[in-house]
Amino acid sequence: MVPEHLKELALGVPDLLQSCKADSTVRKYCYGFLRWRKWANQNHFEEENIFPIKPFHMCIYLSFLVKNNANIGSLSDAMYGVKWAHDIVGKISPTMSLLVRNVFEGAKRLLAKPVKKKQAVTISILQNVYDKVFDKNNLYNQRTITMCLLSYAGFMRSAEVLALRRSDIQIRASHMEIFVEHSKTDVYRDGSWIIVSRICGSRLCPVGNFELYLKLASIVDDSEGFVFRNLTRLNTDTYVLRKLNKPMTYSRFREIFMETFSSVVPDIKKFGLHSLRAGGASAAANAGIPDRLFKRHGRWKSETAKDGYIEDNFRERLNVSRHLNL
Incomplete structure (x- = not known):
C-alpha cells in the first residue's frame, strides 16, 4: 500500500513511463x-x-x-x-x-523486398521548378519554392519545415539561422541551430526567397505564428495566408511537391519529400564538405543514418577504380 500523502505522486508514474x-x-x-x-x-x-x-x-x-x-x-x-x-x-x-x-x-x-529509396533532387531539377513556378507576386508558388529550398539547403525533414515559427528564424546580412526545436534525432529536445548562407546573385538563394515569401505573406518579424500555413484564394492569382495559426499538414505538403515536380522529373514516383533533404546532403558530400560539418548540419546521430541519404556522384564513384594503380 502507498501512504496517503504519496498517492498523488504514484498517480504520476504512468505519465513518466509514457514519456520515456x-x-x-x-x-x-x-x-x-x-x-x-x-x-x-x-x-x-x-x-x-x-x-x-x-x-x-x-x-x-x-x-x-x-x-x-x-x-x-x-x-x-x-x-x-x-x-x-x-x-x-x-x-x-x-x-x-x-x-x-x-x-x-x-x-x-x-x-524481405528490395529497398527502393527515393531519388535525390538535383540542383538542375530545382532550377527547372523555379523557372516553372516563380512569380514575384504569387504567394502560393513562392511558398512552394521557399519550403523546397529550405528542405534542400538545410537538410531539413518535412516535419521540421512544417513546424517552423517566425520566431525560430533570425535573418542576418550573410545568412539565416533556423532553430529546430523538435527533431527526430533530438531525444532530449535540446534543439539545434541550422545555418543557411545567403547566396547573393542566385535566384535559388534560400534567404532571399524566404524574405520574399515573408513579404508576400505579410508575416511580421516578431510573429509567433507558424510560417507555412494554408492559404485562402481570393481570385485567379491572389492568395492570402490564413489567420488560423495551424501549420500545413504533411499530406498537403506532399501533394504540392508531387504537383510541382511531376512535370520536371521523368518519373515522379521515384521522388518524395525526403528527396529534397537527400539532394542537399548529396550535393554537399560530393562537394567535399568536411564530414563533421556535414553531419552536424543534417543532425544525424550515426554515420549509417547519414550515409543512407547520400547519392554519390558518378565521377566520384569512377575515381575509386581509377586510383587502384592498375
Whole structure:
C-alpha cells in the first residue's frame, strides 16, 4: 500500500513511463500490442495467455502475420509493441526468447523486398521548378519554392519545415539561422541551430526567397505564428495566408511537391519529400564538405543514418577504380 500523502505522486508514474519514448513511438508500440490482443481474443486465448505472452504463442502470431502477407514493418511493430508492453510493467517479454527471435528473423527473410529509396533532387531539377513556378507576386508558388529550398539547403525533414515559427528564424546580412526545436534525432529536445548562407546573385538563394515569401505573406518579424500555413484564394492569382495559426499538414505538403515536380522529373514516383533533404546532403558530400560539418548540419546521430541519404556522384564513384594503380 502507498501512504496517503504519496498517492498523488504514484498517480504520476504512468505519465513518466509514457514519456520515456516520443509520443508517436508510444502510439505505434501501443497499436502493435493492441493488434496482438485483438487477434488473441478472436482466437479464444485465455486471458492469462494474452498477457504476459508465452514465447510459443508469440511465434504463432508471427506465423499468422506472415501467412496474411504482412510487411516487415508490421512484424517489427508487433515485436516492439509486445516488448514495450512487457517492459513498461516489468514483465519478461517473449521477444527475449531465442525461439521468438529466430522465428522473427525467418519471417523477415521470407517477407524481405528490395529497398527502393527515393531519388535525390538535383540542383538542375530545382532550377527547372523555379523557372516553372516563380512569380514575384504569387504567394502560393513562392511558398512552394521557399519550403523546397529550405528542405534542400538545410537538410531539413518535412516535419521540421512544417513546424517552423517566425520566431525560430533570425535573418542576418550573410545568412539565416533556423532553430529546430523538435527533431527526430533530438531525444532530449535540446534543439539545434541550422545555418543557411545567403547566396547573393542566385535566384535559388534560400534567404532571399524566404524574405520574399515573408513579404508576400505579410508575416511580421516578431510573429509567433507558424510560417507555412494554408492559404485562402481570393481570385485567379491572389492568395492570402490564413489567420488560423495551424501549420500545413504533411499530406498537403506532399501533394504540392508531387504537383510541382511531376512535370520536371521523368518519373515522379521515384521522388518524395525526403528527396529534397537527400539532394542537399548529396550535393554537399560530393562537394567535399568536411564530414563533421556535414553531419552536424543534417543532425544525424550515426554515420549509417547519414550515409543512407547520400547519392554519390558518378565521377566520384569512377575515381575509386581509377586510383587502384592498375
